[in-house]
Amino acid sequence: MTHTALNRRSLLAAAGIAAPALALPWNARAQTQPETGPFRFVAGNGQETDAERGFFEVPEDRNLPGSRRIRIGYVRFPSTSPNPGPPIVYLAGGPGGSGVRTAMGPRFPIFMALREVADVIALDQRGVGLSNHIPERPEWTGPWPALTRDGMTGWYRDEMQKAWVDWTRAGVAMTGYTTEQNADDIEDLRRHLGVDKVNLWGISYGTHLALSVLKRHPHSIGRVALASLEGQDQTVKRPAHIDAFLNRVDRLLDNDPVARAAIPNLPALMRRVHDQLEADPVPMTVTGPGGATEIRLGGFGLQLLAGGMVANPPSLSMLPRLYLALDAGLTEALAPMMPHPSGLFSISAMSSAMDIASGISPERLALVEEERKTAVLGDAFNFPMPHLLGAIPGLDLGPDFRASIDIDTPALLVAGSLDGRTPLEEQAEVIARFRNKSQVLVENAGHNVFEAHPEVQPLLVRFFSEQPVADATLTLPPPTFTVG
Numbered sequence: 001m002t003h004t005a006l007n008r009r010s011l012l013a014a015a016g017i018a019a020p021a022l023a024l025p026w027n028a029r030a031q032t033q034p035e036t037g038p039f040r041f042v043a044g045n046g047q048e049t050d051a052e053r054g055f056f057e058v059p060e061d062r063n064l065p066g067s068r069r070i071r072i073g074y075v076r077f078p079s080t081s082p083n084p085g086p087p088i089v090y091l092a093g094g095p096g097g098s099g100v101r102t103a104m105g106p107r108f109p110i111f112m113a114l115r116e117v118a119d120v121i122a123l124d125q126r127g128v129g130l131s132n133h134i135p136e137r138p139e140w141t142g143p144w145p146a147l148t149r150d151g152m153t154g155w156y157r158d159e160m161q162k163a164w165v166d167w168t169r170a171g172v173a174m175t176g177y178t179t180e181q182n183a184d185d186i187e188d189l190r191r192h193l194g195v196d197k198v199n200l201w202g203i204s205y206g207t208h209l210a211l212s213v214l215k216r217h218p219h220s221i222g223r224v225a226l227a228s229l230e231g232q233d234q235t236v237k238r239p240a241h242i243d244a245f246l247n248r249v250d251r252l253l254d255n256d257p258v259a260r261a262a263i264p265n266l267p268a269l270m271r272r273v274h275d276q277l278e279a280d281p282v283p284m285t286v287t288g289p290g291g292a293t294e295i296r297l298g299g300f301g302l303q304l305l306a307g308g309m310v311a312n313p314p315s316l317s318m319l320p321r322l323y324l325a326l327d328a329g330l331t332e333a334l335a336p337m338m339p340h341p342s343g344l345f346s347i348s349a350m351s352s353a354m355d356i357a358s359g360i361s362p363e364r365l366a367l368v369e370e371e372r373k374t375a376v377l378g379d380a381f382n383f384p385m386p387h388l389l390g391a392i393p394g395l396d397l398g399p400d401f402r403a404s405i406d407i408d409t410p411a412l413l414v415a416g417s418l419d420g421r422t423p424l425e426e427q428a429e430v431i432a433r434f435r436n437k438s439q440v441l442v443e444n445a446g447h448n449v450f451e452a453h454p455e456v457q458p459l460l461v462r463f464f465s466e467q468p469v470a471d472a473t474l475t476l477p478p479p480t481f482t483v484g
Helices: 007-014 099-104 108-114 149-169 179-193 205-216 239-255 257-262 266-279 299-309 319-327 349-358 362-371 424-431 456-464
Strands: 037-042 048-059 069-077 088-091 120-123 198-203 221-227 282-288 291-297 411-416 437-443 472-475
Touching: 048 179, 069 099, 069 179, 088 099, 088 179, 088 205, 099 108, 099 120, 108 120, 108 456, 120 179, 149 299, 149 349, 179 198, 179 205, 179 349, 198 205, 198 456, 205 221, 221 456, 239 257, 239 266, 239 362, 239 424, 257 319, 266 299, 266 319, 291 299, 299 319, 411 424, 411 456, 437 456
Parallel strands: 088 120, 088 198, 198 221, 221 411, 411 437, 437 472
Antiparallel strands: 037 048, 048 069, 069 120, 282 291
16 A cells, blocks of 8 residues: 555565555546546456545645645545445555555455445545645656665655755645644545544554544544554654564464474574675665666665565565575575665655654654664664654644544454554554444454455444444464475
8 A cells, every 4th residue: 555656665565565556547647637526436356336536625734824725535435325324434544545546455345335334435635646736756766875774864864855845846835744634634524525423444544644533523523443553653663562573473483393493583583684784785686667777785675675574464474485585695585575766765745744744752762762773673664754853844743743642432443463564562552542442353464454354344334333343353364484
């Protein structure tokens, strides 16, 4: 879940866990957009349904007098109910995910099922898809920095600062691309729809956004269904929590005698390979649209890739075999998974600005800095954060934004036990703040938990129908790890 190729999103796509590359019904690169009104929506699987495209205008930066006004776009799927409830607004992850693109993918059946309850809104957040008004920068063509921590951090900080100047000169109020202003767009959407309340349905960064909406506009929200929770001070995940997840994965290898015999300790194997590659990056040939090119892969680049692979069981199950091959010097095993460097080395305006603005508290940063020294994935997991901290002075939203709140809004909270992107330890901190909640744990599901188990969809319909939903545990088969 891809749009403008960006570091970890490119690596998620390479691992097969990002949103599919579906053809969008407009030319995003040329910044041309279709008009408001009914149209025939076509999902990635070829299914079609009637829908309506809509737009509303907001200031690009509400805190900057005279900033330009931009259009926020969405696709509305009309309710099939004779008495629909409040509209259900889908908040995509990322940041940088498109709600419209998501509706074209594996969650399309859920969008359709929720029409039984209300209109369902696939929103493109500011800076994305139908709502993107930021000019693209020329593609970087090299030379490519080594995929080491120093090489990638230096490139990103330098290019982010150059890009910020370019966008500002082009008339873009980049200071408006924060989660607070994103949250205020939801309030403006509610007014545009002419309703007293909306309901929110979101995942990953979409939950980070939903929490900001609940903080800023609590009386405008009826209920929320959120999965793979990311708290207000969790833009940067703690390396210790990723280590805890990898230790749980290592214990799963006990169920496979062949895998256990080949890998006595998975985290130890991963650390060894990372240390070898960071100390002595290896040359690799990567093929992309422009042909083959050479890169130098360090341990940090591999940590980035692994950070994508741990999100969902299908890619997670490939880790043992990959690291065994790399430990034996067989770097060709990695070639099919590595994206072209043109995807790794590009700056996404919306997602980078949102992440920098959400930031990290000094207390949490101190923990991250200490934990990364010994963590399996170091601090590569959320790259380019916290590596871009301070690159754009004055953008950070500050401690009030990151402060948690107690939430009384009815909530359905869904988690996968094998979610390596938003580990259960992180989610538990957020769940504790909800005082009127139902929880669903899907054993052996990963980050993309909404579509992982067939029973999640009817629970969402039931919840938004304002019927009681009891706490539940659903179960999927465990992943099968490959080592040979």
